[in-house]
Amino acid sequence: MTGKIKISLFVFLIIILCSQYAFCEVILGRVKQNDTLNKKNKIVDSYTQKPVTGAAVTIPSLGYRTTSDNNGTFELNTEITDKAIMSVQKEGYRPFSLTIDKNIASKPLKLGIEKSKTGDVTIESELCHLGDDVYSETSANSMEFRGKSLGSYFSKSFKAGTLRPNEEAVLIIGSVIGLDTKMAKELGQNQIAYVYSSPAEIFFNGQKVGELNINGDNQEIGIPRQLIRENNEVTIKTGRNLFQHAYIDYDDIEIANIRFEIKDKNTFAYK
Numbered sequence: 001m002t003g004k005i006k007i008s009l010f011v012f013l014i015i016i017l018c019s020q021y022a023f024c025e026v027i028l029g030r031v032k033q034n035d036t037l038n039k040k041n042k043i044v045d046s047y048t049q050k051p052v053t054g055a056a057v058t059i060p061s062l063g064y065r066t067t068s069d070n071n072g073t074f075e076l077n078t079e080i081t082d083k084a085i086m087s088v089q090k091e092g093y094r095p096f097s098l099t100i101d102k103n104i105a106s107k108p109l110k111l112g113i114e115k116s117k118t119g120d121v122t123i124e125s126e127l128c129h130l131g132d133d134v135y136s137e138t139s140a141n142s143m144e145f146r147g148k149s150l151g152s153y154f155s156k157s158f159k160a161g162t163l164r165p166n167e168e169a170v171l172i173i174g175s176v177i178g179l180d181t182k183m184a185k186e187l188g189q190n191q192i193a194y195v196y197s198s199p200a201e202i203f204f205n206g207q208k209v210g211e212l213n214i215n216g217d218n219q220e221i222g223i224p225r226q227l228i229r230e231n232n233e234v235t236i237k238t239g240r241n242l243f244q245h246a247y248i249d250y251d252d253i254e255i256a257n258i259r260f261e262i263k264d265k266n267t268f269a270y271k
Contacts, residue, residue: 040073040074040075040108041073041074041075041076041108041109041110041111042068042071042072042073042074042108042109042110042111043055043057043068043072043073043074043088043090043111043113044072044110044111044112044113045112045113045115046112046113046114047114047115049112050072051068051070051071051072051073052068052072052090052093052113053068053069053070053071053072054067054068054090055067055068055072055074055088055089055090055093055113056087056088056089056090057074057076057086057087057088058086058087058089059076059078059080059084059085059086059087059100060085060087060126060127060256061084061085061127061254062078062079062080062084064076064077064078076105080100080101080102080105081102082101083099083100083101083177083215084099084100084101084177085097085098085099085100085127085175085177085254085256086098086099086100087125087127087174087175087256087257088111088113089125090113092115092116093113093114093115093116094113094114094115094116094117094120094122094259094261095122095125095174095257095259096111096113096114096174096257097174097175097217097256097257098111098175098217099175099177099215099216099217117261117262118161118262119160119161119167119169119261119262120259120260120261120262121158121159121160121259121260121261122257122258122259123156123158123234123258123259123260124154124156124255124257124258125256125257126256127254127255127256128150128154128254128255128256128258129148129149129150129252129253129254130149130150130151130152130153130154130200130236130237130238130250130252130253130254130255131149131152131178131238131250131251131252131253132149132152132248132249132250132252133148133149133252134249134250134252135178135252149252152237152238152250153235153236153237153238154235154236154255154258155233155234155235155236156233156234156258157231157232157233158231158232158233158234158260159230159231159232160228160229160230160232160260161262162228163225163228163262166264166265166266167262167263167264167265168222168223168225168262168263168265169222169223169225169228169260169261169262169263170220170221170222170223170260170261170263171202171204171209171210171220171221171223171234171258171259171260172218172219172220172221172257172258172259172260172261173202173212173218173219173221173236173255173257173258174217174218174255174256174257174258174259175216175217175218175255175256175257176200176212176215176216176219176253176254176255176256177215177253177254178215178251178252178253178254179197179199179200179212179213179214179215179239179251179253180192180195180196180197180239180241180251181196181197181198181199181213181214181239181251182196182213183199183213183214184196184213184214184215187214189214189215194243195241195242195243195244196241196242196243197239197240197241197242197251198239198240198242198251199211199212199213199239200212200236200237200238200239200251200253201236201237201239202221202234202235202236203234203235203236203237204223204227204232204233204234205227205228205229205232205233206233206235207224207227209221209222209223209224209227210222212236212253223260232260234258234260236255236258238250238251238252238253239251
């Protein structure tokens with residue numbers, strides 16, 4: 001596999017540990033959750049910490065949509081059972097998504113969203129279901145699947161500018177649920193007893209640049225600068241059940257907020 005994926009298993013472990021303590025503050029990507037300081041869910045500018053008004057908050061799989069008010073606050077008046085992807089969109093800001101469950105939704109959330117930057121491209125902000133619409137109730141997050149599958153892969157074209165010498169490009173998968181890979185199984189992300197699937201594969205202009213092995217948010221794939229052109233294409237192929245040989249059994253997954261971002265490789269934020 002070429003390129004690199006920045007997946008923070010450290011964040012995953014923190015979530016498990018913090019669930020045992022009532023006053024634990026959790027940092028999830030660009031999300032700050034604090035159940036003692038915030039009495040309502042709130043969206044703020046991640047830099048100024050000022051409330052963001054009129055941000056659209058959706059849970060696509062549940063058909064739920066609301067908007068932040070003048071104080072940046074919003075409510076989640078819907079029943080959440082299994083894990084689901086929540087998206088936040090506001091003009092002038094980078095799309096944001098977070099995988100939530102009943103436990104996370106029961107606590108007030110403070111969501112910090114970032115202003116859009118030169119070179120940012122939102123490739124797909126809608127929820128995409130990949131696979132064959134055939135999955136068991138023990139599959140990761142299958143209880144929250146609602147959309148019909150687009151097929152075994154997603155592909156979309158976009159335009160990008162030329163990188164400066166101090167810049168690097170990354171492809172960001174805002175959120176992914178449903179992966180039944182060996183790593184996801186080992187982390188307890190599904191209840192399947194014996195089998196597992198191959199990872200989802202990421203291609204940039206026909207070249208494989210990474211894989212998705214675990215469910216989560218804000219997974220980054222480094223894009224080699226020599227692959228970047230004016231017109232580009234991103235393709236994501238879902239995995240296959242490695243224990244089914246009679247026919248092809250595709251892994252059903254859902255993905256939201258696929259983004260192309262350019263970062264200054266000298267800044268502290270990108271290591």
